[in-house]
Amino acid sequence: MDRSRTQRRRGARTGWRALVVTAAAVAILAILVGIGLAVAGSGADDDVVRDETDAKEVFEEETDVSIEETVTSAEATRTQSAEIPDLVGRNVGEAEMVLSIAGFAPLLVEVESGGGEAPGTVISMDPPGGSISEHGTEVEVVYAAAAAVTEAAGSRYVVCIDPGHQAQANLDPEPIGPGSSETKEKVRGGTTGKTTGMPEYQTMLEVSLKLKEALEARGVDVVMTRTANDVDISNAERAEVANQAGADLFVRMHADGSNDASVSGCSTLYAAGNTWVQPIEERSKAAAEDVQTALAAKTGAASRGTVPRSDITGFNWARVPAILVESGFMSNPEEDRLLNTPEYQQRVADGIADGVLIYLER
Ligand SMILES: [Zn+2]
Structure with a gap:
């Protein structure tokens, strides 16, 4: 594995004097934290209380360590050597402190995380934990870098969203699939809200833009076939947008x-x-199936289930998995009204996004 290494040397080689100083510092810290807690306890500022609680937790962790290490270091003071604590799997900050208190000189080495370790986790030590070494011995502590986790998570999912229809239908023919002599209109006009009078292309653009935000908020990259109504993109061309994007869906x-x-x-x-x-x-x-289940759950709309279709141009030209959500009936006064409210549109978007995430993680 080609790991990039960054070294940070902390704390000089410490002898027993430094150990005593460190122990004294821990004792002072304990007193300060105690005072801080007393102050926080009487205050009404939530932030202060929270900060002090964090400090207390850190202190308690350190206390657990320092009792153990105090024993080791007491022996070490006599023998001038000690057992190196095994800190693999623990946090690098904690490891640095424990080693310093034990009288060793930690040399922190940051590497790309190759094994899925959490950022800051100690991966290995040299000399290894359990070895007996003289005080002041340099101990290399190799830990996982935060940046590596970001890189590993860098391959993001891509979803292509196609808001159905457009302001002007295009009834010119196009093949219903690659190499087909059978044709259908490039883009039909879509339906219109019975009560609201809203055109499907506008309502679906609004829902689609909310779906885009919902997916992006969940860490998914989104490619849109259109973000305006005044366009002329055939159904085959829309599928091609998804193909070119290498969409996962x-x-x-x-x-x-x-x-x-x-x-x-x-x-x-x-x-x-x-x-x-x-x-x-x-x-x-x-x-x-995943989208339909989540959509019905989120909206409370009656589920009419999933439907296999072999006659849809925008499916037949797709080389990536393709679905078409019929989000409700604009011929139904109540669903027409709901589909044109921002609140219900958001529920539709969130429901679909939930379902898409379940699907992507399959
Ligand atoms: Zn439609």
Whole structure:
């Protein structure tokens, strides 16, 4: 493993005199913390109380160590050598302090975390814990760097969101899948709110932008097929945006319409049932199930389940797992009203984001 190393030397080689000074410092710290606690106890400032509580916790941890080490160091004072405490797996700050008190000279070495250790965790020691060494011996303490964890987590998920439709439909034909002679309109007009009069493309853009924020807040990178209504992007082209993004999931946002105003509820469609989508069918189905479950739970909307579809252009051109959320019926007065309130839109976005995260972690 090629680990980058950064060395920080702390504390000179300490003899027994330094040990006594350190012990005295710990005793003074104890007194100060005691005073601090007394002051904090009588104060009303929450921040002060919290700070002092933290200090107390740190002190208690240090106290556990120092009792043990005081015994070791008392022997060490006579023998001028001592057993090096084994500090692998403990925090580097704690290790530094314990070694100093025990009379050794810690040499802190920061390396990239290769084994998933928490930042600041001691990975190895040289000489190792348990060795008997003379006072003042330099002990190399190798610990995991914080930066390495960030790097390891640097490969983030990508989700492509497609707000359905656009201001002007484009009814020109395009193949329903790669190499197909069968065609469908490039982009249909979508539905309109029965009560609100809101066009589906606008309502879905609002929901999609909230979904973008919700996913980004969960650490997911988002690529949008559109962020405005005045665009002309066919369904095949939208799938291509997801393909080019290398998306882990392509989420298409729509609302339903029905001639029966009483029909309501949400459903999630997924790519399935033809040779084009065969490579993505299993993952698409899993994503649809996770999203549908979370969406219905978050919104309280009736769940109409998941639906396999082989006839959707925006699925057939996708090479990444693809789902289409029908977030409610705009032909239903109540769902139309809800879908056009910021509060319900947020619930839809949060529900879908929850489901997407479950899917991504599968
Ligand atoms: Zn639609």
